Amino acid sequence: MSAFSWQFLDKVFPPFSDKVRREKPREMLFIVDEKPNRSTVITAGVQHALVILMVIVYVVIAGRELGLSDAELRSFVSLEIIVLGAVTMLQGFQTRFSSGHLVIHTPSIVSAGTFVAVAASFGLGAATGGLILSGIIVILLARFLPRLQSVFPPEITGVLLVLLGFSLVEGGVQRFTGLVNSEISIPSLLVASTVLGSIVIFSVWGNKRMRVFAMAIGIVAGLVVATLLGLFGREQVQTVLEQPLFSLPFGAYQIPTPTLVIAAAIPILIIEVIRAIDSIGTGVAIDQMNNSKWRRPDMPMISRLVTCHGIGVLLNGLTGTLSSGTSSVSLGLAHATGVTARKVAIVAGIVLIISALLPQVAAFIILIPQPVMGAIIVYTAAYMFVVGSQLILSRMINTRRMFMIGISITVGAAIILMPDLTANVPSNLKPILGSGLTMGVLTAILLNQIFRIGVNQNAEITLTGTHASSQATKFLEECGADWGSRADVIARAGVAVGEALEALNHTELIEGPARLKANFDEYKLSLSLIYPGKSISFEPSKKLDLDALMNEEGDDALDAAMSNMSGVLIKTLADRVSSTEKHGHAELKLTFVH
């Protein structure tokens, strides 16, 4: 390659570098670059691969919706597993296209509905064409996507998940109850109830490890009941045993020739961009898990993680499989095992690829009875409702956001619950106008942009009188609601400013009313407390010996300890603190990572 080509490559995809100074959190055993022994790496890698194989049932559900035969479905499932394994392995390597962290890829239930709807209207080729286009766009935008977080704030993902929950209810309940011609099947109900009950029991009352494997335990319990009721047995086992021990996953499933149909590509692109932005959350979480002194996201690493996410989507498009993304369940497993060494991702990837070459694995997964699938879909719908609501409520709500969230969920739910509404829509617009998920999310994006008009991201107040501290808290809460900030960050900022005002008054460094300036972007909340007087400096934090204080005579030691406590609180609550003084005015700057 010429020097120019290398320069261009370095600019678009900067080479791997890791300048983060990490301190291992107490609860972790091996962090990113540590080298656990071989058995630990293999055990952790196999566990991660098993978690992903558990959720392959979603691929089966989508494949069935696409009308694939059993033989085609086996190929479809195996190809999906190979892509997941390859991208997971890539994440574990330190390259310019990957995070160099333990990031595991999983099939995306969020994208499945749109993928199936597009394939139904325009054919699989148009759906895979949409995925290829989305993958390329995500790869090219990887460096800039984190900056688009204000266009796709968490509440839009929340709306997406709530609507996904709605869209899963019908198919899930139908399989759960075995409902045909208004008749409920009691055996189906028993099997599905066993699966859902087991998942709930192990999730609620199980220990950390049991919780991670709750779905697998539920599937096994459901298979036992299905066997006892004659819904699963010799015939299915025979089909699994008939499979060869080893084969390449090509042949039965004809990889569709990708075609670019704009009406088909748009809904897929919207969902994929939102999911790529969501994977930033995975990057932040794994970054935090590796560093007890974590202060701010490692953006170069997160950009590489998103690049790898895009490569995964591109490979899904090229192989005609369901879109994949980073797994949040695996983050839970990494925390539970205490191992986030990147080598685990490489091993998990290898295990996934090997299992894709064993046709018996795919054959077994696709023969899982419908009521078991129904229970998993119902569980997923319930989970989506809760996670979506949590995301929506993670930001402070004002009238604008209330309408943005409420109207977009209503639009999406209306299309899902009232199919007649879009029955006469031209077939080429059906994947967009007929999809509650797409229309709900588009409404949310549009309203979010409209409601941002006239909202100033800078605000200022003069704090007067003895109640300056409560005045500052109220001001920050109002700003937070207008900006859609995280409630916990605003609350922390309120406590830090209140503490700063107390410290300034106590030390008599402030000689008049203070002005509080606030500035917000999606990454940080910056506050400046400007006041006439001298700058404050906080002494190095001393560990408070509360027992010794109890035995001191008088209150002097108590007062001194509490004076030091102000600095401890401010420096712990804020991510950055600095203080300057010029021409009789001082400025205390507090920065909070958002």
Add this chain to the structure above:
Amino acid sequence: MSILTSNVSGVYIVIPNGRLDTNTSPEAEALITDAIVSGETRVVMDFSKTDYISSAGLRVILKTAKLLKPMNGAVALCNANEQIHEVLEISGFLSMINLLGSLDEALSTINA
């Protein structure tokens, strides 16, 4: 700020309303000190109506514990919101003073 107080089964309960900061902590400290001087030896600070606590509020808790120590008394805290919990955690108070989820739990802990 109004501070509600009550006595349940020999336990003096203090319920600060709103903010426990430099403006309001002298009132809280005076109420608790008077109660201890009058013979109360077990104190529960119930934060169910408290939004905010500053280092001045922390001083009240520490002073209460200090006053009760020679009398073999006890102090417990309950119903702290997330911010108050965080402030108590950062300050190291949680290693020394019991923080319970409800008033009932605080009463049974302090009476145990």
